[in-house]
Amino acid sequence: MxxxxxxxxxxxxxxxxxxxxxxxxxxxxxxxxxxxxxxxxxxxxxxxxxxxxxxxxxxxxxxxxxxxxxxxxxxxxxxxxxxxxxxxxxxxxxxxxxxxxxxxxxxxxxxxxxxxxxxxxxxxxxxYPENSAGSLMTVEFVHLSKTMTAKRAMEIIRKNGLDKETIYTCYVIDDKKHLVGVLPLRTLLFADEDKRVEELMEEDVISIATLDDQEEAANLFRKYSFIALPVVDGENRLVGIITVDDIVDVIDEETTEDMEKMAALLPSDEVYLKTPVTKLARNRIVWLCVLMISGTLSSAIISGYDAILSQAVQLAAFIPVLTGTGGNAGSQTSATIIRGMSLGDIRPRDILRVMGKEVQVGMICGVLLAALNFIKQTIFSPSTDIMVDLTVSVSMGFVVVVAKAMGCVLPIGAKVCKLDPAIMAGPLITTVVDAVALVIFFNVAQWLVL
Structure with a gap:
């Protein structure tokens, strides 16, 4: 630097x-x-x-x-x-x-x-549709006929390769331009000059269609460590390639977009310092309004349990701790699940396995947090009614389990509904978990305190 x-x-x-x-x-x-x-x-x-x-x-x-x-x-x-x-x-x-x-x-x-x-x-x-593989590809690549010799193939690369984006992987087509194989330059360099390309090429070709989403292309690059990926039309004819430098940009864009959605922002690809203040405010106010309105659900729940609060005023002091813990637990899980789905490790069909695992994690974390909270209250707040301490601790255990379950169900549910799972993270899931936490808290209080 x-x-x-x-x-x-x-x-x-x-x-x-x-x-x-x-x-x-x-x-x-x-x-x-x-x-x-x-x-x-x-x-x-x-x-x-x-x-x-x-x-x-x-x-x-x-x-x-x-x-x-x-x-x-x-x-x-x-x-x-x-x-x-x-x-x-x-x-x-x-x-x-x-x-x-x-x-x-x-x-x-x-x-x-x-x-x-x-x-x-x-x-x-x-x-081509925006963010499709077709809009991302280039036509500057080397293609070879399967019937030509290795010597002829090298002559073509020397003649045309200088203006191509990459020559490390060559693509083999038939007389109707169908993609039939790939041939790494390394294989070609060490091959017998008289051998035909179809004898040297790899027939198991991984490609992507022009209308497929660019995120799918990024997943293929990530999985197979490609430096280039062939793009074909509906009849498997080679129309272009996507190179790794373009995919790096895509991964950067997708990551930025997910981060903005997880922070309850409207996605924007503009440079921060060059973005007008009015546009920054516009990108934020929409979700702030949504979250504010959805937050009234928590207020309505608290109002519905006025009688409980009036009989055990000490309970009100623990609402922020309980909702904060639940929100944090849900956000942790949703971030993990969203990352797993973006990498292709988690699919919608895995929902029961994921939910089972997260419930187990929630039970372990919930028990530990409940015990720690009860010990903390007993030592540092001895004046608090012990039944209130027990209510808060038991509620915390249940809330963490439910928050973990919701943290995996909501992003996967969004994926099933063809929505971006990233919207089910951060502030949004915290708002939902807050409402659920209050319902659990007041019902446990009704059972233990009153």
């Missing part, structure tokens, strides 16, 4: 002193991601100047790493010729990523500066 800060200071000094030739040389030798990071730290006018200072190749590569706002500003400001150079030198999937977020006027500007073939490909990709 310190080395990077020194590099940035050096580049800024070169800009201030007008040593643009040296700055251009250094930037063109730098990693494109670092160049993009440096660009984003500059004012808009300097961003445009510096971007034009880069070579065509570096400008295109760095452009793909910039945030959406900077990309839009640059495309708005540069000439049609410069736009054409960027599109010609960018990988198609990076171009699609930009256009999916860009306003219509910028999409039009880009499309009119592309050749007919590229324009047709872009339009086809833009028609």
């Amino acid at each position: 310190e080395e990077w800060n020194e590099t940035v200071e050096k580049w800024q000094e070169l800009m201030e002193k007008g040593h643009y030739v040296q700055l251009r040389e250094e930037l063109n030798e730098e990693n494109p991601a670092n160049v993009a990071e440096f660009l984003e730290e500059l004012p808009a006018d300097k961003q445009l100047f510096l971007f034009r200072l880069l070579s065509k190749d570096m400008a295109a590569e760095a452009f793909s790493f910039l945030d959406n706002d900077t990309q839009e500003m640059l495309v708005t400001s540069i000439t049609d010729t410069e736009v054409r150079n960027i599109v010609d030198n960018m990988y198609l999937d990076d171009t699609i990523d930009f256009l999916e977020e860009a306003p219509a006027n910028l999409v039009s500007k880009v499309l009119r500066n592309t050749d007919r073939e590229t324009r047709a490909l872009i339009n086809r990709f833009l028609h």
Whole structure:
């Protein structure tokens, strides 16, 4: 980090002193991601100047790493010729990523500066559903015919591989473009030149359909440690591949979205410091209203048990402890279950096994917490009625068991209903468990105290 800060200071000094030739040389030798990071730290006018200072190749590569706002500003400001150079030198999937977020006027500007073939490909990709495998794939890959020899296959890779996103895995198709196998470059390198590709390829191919969700693609990458995944249409014809760098972005997006939902926020892919205060408030107020309204359920339950509270006033002091413990227990379980489902370890059909395990965990935790609470109250609050202490402790044991059960049932139930399980976490499950905890507490009190 310190080395990077020194590099940035050096580049800024070169800009201030007008040593643009040296700055251009250094930037063109730098990693494109670092160049993009440096660009984003500059004012808009300097961003445009510096971007034009880069070579065509570096400008295109760095452009793909910039945030959406900077990309839009640059495309708005540069000439049609410069736009054409960027599109010609960018990988198609990076171009699609930009256009999916860009306003219509910028999409039009880009499309009119592309050749007919590229324009047709872009339009086809833009028609795939958002967050589908088809919208994520690239067409820059190496495909081989199963009838060609290993020697011919290597010639094709040498000729076309430079412009492809990856050459480490080659895909084998038949004369109708059906995906019939995969051939690792390592196998090809050490193969006899006269051997045919169909003798060398692996026929057991794992692929994904264009309309499948990108999260499913991420699960396949995670499970099989792929560096690329073939994408096929409804007739098993190879139409593209998804590379691991795109999947890293997907995993990051999905994780961020789940975290926001678990914290009762509307998902947003905007950078925090660049997001207007009004939009931040709008993303939060919806769920805050929902939780506030649902929280009135707890108030209604307490009101319904006024008679019990009036006869044993000491019970009221323990409501926060009881609801807090139940909420924490439920959140722990829901977070574990949601993670398990996102990794594919837990499926809806496992609900009985999961529930059985969580109930056992709840019983162990509930008994220990109940005992600890009773001992704490006896030692540090001897003035409290012992039956009140017993009521709170017994209630706590039951609440923890129920909270653990609800913490697994609600996320799995959401999955069955085709909802994101992440919404059944954090504040939402805490609100539900609070209401259940109060019902248990007052019924136990009615049994033991009154």
